Amino acid sequence: MPRTVVFAALFAAAAALIQPSAAETPVERGRYLVNGIASCGNCHSPQQPEGTVSGPPLSGGNAIASPAFTAYPPNLTPDRDTGLGSWTADQIVTAIREGVTPDGKVLRPPMPVAFYRGMSDRDAYAIAAYLQSLAPVRNQVPASSYRQPTLPGYGGPVGAIPDPDPSDKVAYGHYLAQMGHCMLCHTPRDANGRIDTSLLGAGGVPVGDAGIITPNITPDPKFGIGAWTDGQIADALTKGVRPDGSHLAPPMPWPYLATMSDQDIGAITAYLRTLKPIAQ
Missing domain, CATH: 1.10.760 (Cytochrome Bc1 Complex; Chain D, domain 2)
Incomplete structure (x- = not known):
């Protein structure tokens, strides 16, 4: 087979691999x-x-x-x-x-x-x-x-927003975590009821009426997930299982996250590891 044909075939195969969502x-x-x-x-x-x-x-x-x-x-x-x-x-x-x-x-x-x-x-x-x-x-x-006033809005029109770059693993993980609204449950509120960005991912938020308190998902090794391996984080996200074998309770949406690609779960994991460790 001529070299040009071989290179053309390899290029086509590589393109198919790096653009799996083209179709x-x-x-x-x-x-x-x-x-x-x-x-x-x-x-x-x-x-x-x-x-x-x-x-x-x-x-x-x-x-x-x-x-x-x-x-x-x-x-x-x-x-x-x-x-x-x-x-x-x-x-x-x-x-x-x-x-x-x-x-x-x-x-x-x-x-x-x-x-x-x-x-x-x-x-x-x-x-x-x-x-x-x-x-x-x-x-x-x-x-x-x-039993609270209606918000005036969320900031008006957002304009055109391009796709994120999956090759930037941390940025893409942040994008996915935003879509997954992870911090809605895993971040405490300030005195005005807004997300306290100084405690991003620190958990401690009561959810529902079953006494569920959301866990710390910052990379603090004692109070958060800093000592967990990537595989253990993936198991928590997609199987609802902690490293000690205990199970996460609803509303943790692990049955939904279980349908995600390994690439996307890896990107979320990479993003979580960049959060500020919070010892609480």
């Missing part, structure tokens, strides 16, 4: 994100207490209660009366990244809009495409109630 459709990408790192069903699907989905996925979730609100995650299927069936892709993306519905309402907690504002155009529209591809399910969830 991935928006719906396929959206499915991967919604059922993986974004773990939308963790709130928007009906569930048993142990986290098992007990009804049509993404048709509306159980009540989420806190001292500030009782929220009912809405139906994300394309049912025209009770879901997103009358929304355009642009309107879905605006709701995800800017927290504003087609009728001008501001989405309220626990919807993690602040973490979604950095989502790339491709990924946001892929999620919209996937949600629009679902079978419509008619399910009207109860109205949420709040």
